[in-house]
Amino acid sequence: MAVLVDGDCQAAPPEELRRLRRMISNRESARRSRARKKRHLEGLRVQLDRLRASNRELAERLAGLAHRSLLVRRDSDGLLAEASSLSWRLAKLRQAAALKHTVHRPPPPPPTPASPHYDLAWVASLMT
DSSP states (O other): OOOOOTTOOSSSOHHHHHHHHHHHHHHHHHHHHHHHHHHHHHHHHHHHHHHHHHHHHHHHHHHHHHHHHHHHHHHHHHHHHHHHHHHHHHHHHHHHHHHHHHHSOOOOOOOOTTOOSOOHHHHHHHHO
């Protein structure tokens, strides 16, 4: 087995030269692979930081919207209760107005002196 000294390739057999070239090529390929892996890992770290920041922003927006939704629901519940109460009061007022109208309805006018006979419709109106 010949030893290469100062790049003297003439003294080494061809198999040894191929083995050395292959070893150098493999080392260079491994170096490139490690560099690619390092770049890929750094890209993943950048993406992770970006996604974490986005996640924080979305979580804050969600919390704000959940709070706003709670306030809107509370207002809506209050308005529904108020509408129900007002509807009930309106129904009671309508009942009272209808009762007042029937109780305090003015009597129909009496028959005119020109007609000495009582009109049956007028008499019937007094009974209702």
